[in-house]
Amino acid sequence: MNSAILYTFRRCPYAMRARIGLHLSQLNPTVREIELKNKPQEMLNVSAKGTVPVLITSEQQVIAESIEIMQFSLAQYPDLSSPWLTPDAYQTLLDWLSKPQTMIWINANDNDFKPWLDKYKYADRFPEQSQNWYRQQAEIFLQLLEDKLAQQAFLCADSPTMADFAIFPFIRQFANVEPVWFNALPYPNVYRWLALLVNSSLFQAVMHKYSLWLPERSMIQLKQSQQQNVKIIPLCKNEKIMNI
Numbered sequence: 001m002n003s004a005i006l007y008t009f010r011r012c013p014y015a016m017r018a019r020i021g022l023h024l025s026q027l028n029p030t031v032r033e034i035e036l037k038n039k040p041q042e043m044l045n046v047s048a049k050g051t052v053p054v055l056i057t058s059e060q061q062v063i064a065e066s067i068e069i070m071q072f073s074l075a076q077y078p079d080l081s082s083p084w085l086t087p088d089a090y091q092t093l094l095d096w097l098s099k100p101q102t103m104i105w106i107n108a109n110d111n112d113f114k115p116w117l118d119k120y121k122y123a124d125r126f127p128e129q130s131q132n133w134y135r136q137q138a139e140i141f142l143q144l145l146e147d148k149l150a151q152q153a154f155l156c157a158d159s160p161t162m163a164d165f166a167i168f169p170f171i172r173q174f175a176n177v178e179p180v181w182f183n184a185l186p187y188p189n190v191y192r193w194l195a196l197l198v199n200s201s202l203f204q205a206v207m208h209k210y211s212l213w214l215p216e217r218s219m220i221q222l223k224q225s226q227q228q229n230v231k232i233i234p235l236c237k238n239e240k241i242m243n244i
């Protein structure tokens with residue numbers, strides 16, 4: 001299981017998804033932290049499209065889509081004694097993996113919200129409209145999240161499922177464009193949900209800083225250092241244990 005390889009870029013929200021899926025699974029691939037402006041030929045040889053994340057499994061299967069890496073890790077290598085989720089919450093995560101609603105949320109994020117997020121974030125590159133206007137388009141998705149999260153703690157259930165884990169890195173990116181404005185938003189449930197996931201010890205581990213694989217091409221395991229500095233607090237519906 002440990003001969004798998006993950007090409008990743010720390011700040012990429014798609015790569016965050018993959019690392020979350022892997023952290024919640026029994027897999028512990030070797031990490032190759034790359035620079036997008038200097039992609040290693042080894043990665044391009046297995047995935048010519050040149051995006052991260054890319055997982056090469058120990059069976060040499062190449063998975064170059066973040067959601068597929070999450071699905072593969074969680075469905076094939078579930079970690080039923082995961083420190084990050086209670087057993088009940090873990091079972092809920094597995095139960096929701098293949099339910100249509102999970103992909104409905106993720107597709108809405110990837111296909112509808114993400115293009116507006118990019119234009120909002122890099123508004124100077126898209127002068128056809130103002131940054132405000134792009135932000136308003138992105139807010140349509142935020143309102144959908146708010147409506148659902150006003151009814152229940154997470155998008156599909158009372159504990160986090162793949163939809164939450166796949167989407168919150170993008171909402172975090174949105175929040176970071178104008179944090180002061182975001183913090184004054186009339187979306188209290190999105191704020192609560194985002195704060196909870198971003199402040200979770202799972203996310204702290206996922207955001208560990210690995211040294212660049214280039215040029216050393218060193219061997220670093222994804223999970224080698226996660227337990228050293230991070231106090232593991234299970235992420236579950238019992239919110240009193242969470243650091244919000």
Ligand SMILES: N[C@@H](CCC(=O)N[C@@H](CS)C(=O)NCC(=O)O)C(=O)O
Binds near residue numbers: 009013015036066067
């Ligand atoms: N659909 C892909 C998208 C991945 C993606 O676009 N990743 C960005 C980084 S956040 C990337 O690698 N872009 C290539 C580049 O910037 O050259 C997935 O879900 O894995």
